[in-house]
Amino acid sequence: MMEGEGAESEPLIRSSSAADRPDPAAGAAARFTEYRRRWFILSVLCLLNCSNAMLIGSSWLNACGCVLRVCGVLSVTPQWAVFAVVMCGQTLCALAQPLVIFAPTKLAALWFPDHQRATANMLASMANTVGLLLANLLSPLIVGYSGDLFLLLLIYSIPAALACLLATLGIRQAVPPTPASASSSSSASEPFLQGIRQLLGNRAYLILLACFGSGIGVFTCFSTLLEQILCVKGYSNGFAGVCGAVSIVCGVAGAFLLSLYVDRSKKFTEVMKICMCLTSVSCSVFAVVSQLPQQSVLLVLVCCCFGLFGYSVYPVGMELSVETTHPLGEATSAGLIFTSGQIQAALYLLLLQALATPTHSPTSVCAADTSMNWTVPVLVMAGVCAVSSCGFVVLFHTEYRRLRAEADSATEPEPTGDAADA
Numbered sequence: 565m566m567e568g569e570g571a572e573s574e575p576l577i578r579s580s581s582a583a584d585r586p587d588p589a590a591g592a593a594a595r596f597t598e599y600r601r602r603w604f605i606l607s608v609l610c611l612l613n614c615s616n617a618m619l620i621g622s623s624w625l626n627a628c629g630c631v632l633r634v635c636g637v638l639s640v641t642p643q644w645a646v647f648a649v650v651m652c653g654q655t656l657c658a659l660a661q662p663l664v665i666f667a668p669t670k671l672a673a674l675w676f677p678d679h680q681r682a683t684a685n686m687l688a689s690m691a692n693t694v695g696l697l698l699a700n701l702l703s704p705l706i707v708g709y710s711g712d713l714f715l716l717l718l719i720y721s722i723p724a725a726l727a728c729l730l731a732t733l734g735i736r737q738a739v740p741p742t743p744a745s746a747s748s749s750s751s752a753s754e755p756f757l758q759g760i761r762q763l764l765g766n767r768a769y770l771i772l773l774a775c776f777g778s779g780i781g782v783f784t785c786f787s788t789l790l791e792q793i794l795c796v797k798g799y800s801n802g803f804a805g806v807c808g809a810v811s812i813v814c815g816v817a818g819a820f821l822l823s824l825y826v827d828r829s830k831k832f833t834e835v836m837k838i839c840m841c842l843t844s845v846s847c848s849v850f851a852v853v854s855q856l857p858q859q860s861v862l863l864v865l866v867c868c869c870f871g872l873f874g875y876s877v878y879p880v881g882m883e884l885s886v887e888t889t890h891p892l893g894e895a896t897s898a899g900l901i902f903t904s905g906q907i908q909a910a911l912y913l914l915l916l917q918a919l920a921t922p923t924h925s926p927t928s929v930c931a932a933d934t935s936m937n938w939t940v941p942v943l944v945m946a947g948v949c950a951v952s953s954c955g956f957v958v959l960f961h962t963e964y965r966r967l968r969a970e971a972d973s974a975t976e977p978e979p980t981g982d983a984a985d986a
Contacts, residue, residue: 843949
């Protein structure tokens with residue numbers, strides 16, 4: 565339930581006063597406030613991220629895109645006009661995506677205390693992945709059962725409309741009345757170009773940008789090419805969908821556990837290095853097993869591990885990017901990493917598809933004229949994953965700037981006397 569305006573001016577959760585706890589850290593903690601409505605705002609962002617992924621000012625763009633898609637299907641105009649209307653709606657949804665997909669780190673930094681930031685980032689980030697999973701599961705079921713594309717698009721419009729309504733009526737402030745942590749009060753939103761220049765001068769961030777972005781690119785290739793890789797060896801598209809779904813489910817579960825752990829331990833770098841190494845091992849095993857027929861159980865297990873160690877580390881990596889670049893804007897540092905991942909994904913897809921060669925496998929269940937030999941491409945994909953993981957483990961070293969700033973703030977004494985009056 566949302567608090568009234570009168571309640572907004574009062575902290576909903578207070579720390580002990582400095583008089584009760586003489587520890588200097590208590591005085592700093594008393595200046596920061598946690599508001600219950602942070603969970604409402606996080607819920608709206610999760611719903612918006614999930615809705616945007618199911619389709620592919622952001623809530624209104626997303627909702628308007630959904631409306632256009634539905635209207636396009638209802639249209640009685642020529643087929644080319646129907647396609648144009650639907651694509652206009654899809655374009656609006658795509659324009660909304662950057663506005664919501666980069667928001668989790670910013671929301672977590674501004675509204676959540678240090679012991680909840682990774683968890684909040686995980687919930688908002690993984691909502692996008694859950695949206696993709698729901699779309700992949702629901703689309704064939706709804707269309708296959710009813711054959712009604714209008715019903716499918718109408719169902720997808722419900723979460724978009726709900727997110728738009730909640731965002732419009734329920735979110736009134738971009739930042740809380742009082743900061744949730746020391747870092748949220750010192751985070752800067754530099755002019756874009758100036759922020760970019762500072763990021764490009766940060767060696768640790770550049771390593772994270774290249775290596776973690778490469779990992780995002782590898783997972784995009786895995787998700788995109790999975791059916792094409794498996795169908796040549798006799799695995800159906802339905803089985804490939806199961807493998808993809810298992811990797812996502814395990815990734816979401818792993819992200820939840822990892823986020824709880826790093827929120828308490830603050831071992832961002834250690835978790836990243838271990839998970840990236842295990843991901844490269846899983847990718848290498850997948851490269852071998854995917855080329856063997858009749859290994860369904862082993863393939864599912866490998867995809868489970870691939871998702872568990874790979875997908876789950878995404879929110880941790882985004883939090884690490886903020887720790888590496890504080891006090892620069894959180895959305896800028898996280899957004900560039902995501903952009904790097906998408907650029908590398910496009911390059912890898914072009915490379916892997918170029919390396920695939922036509923084949924006439926007797927076990928193939930691929931559509932006509934689409935059977936390709938993926939032996940070399942999957943080995944190259946595993947090699948890219950291994951190189952990026954090794955590069956990150958060896959080269960990445962950084963201090964946690966945001967945590968250090970919060971620690972320095974905690975040791976500052978409370979202003980008293982004339983200083984407090986000033």
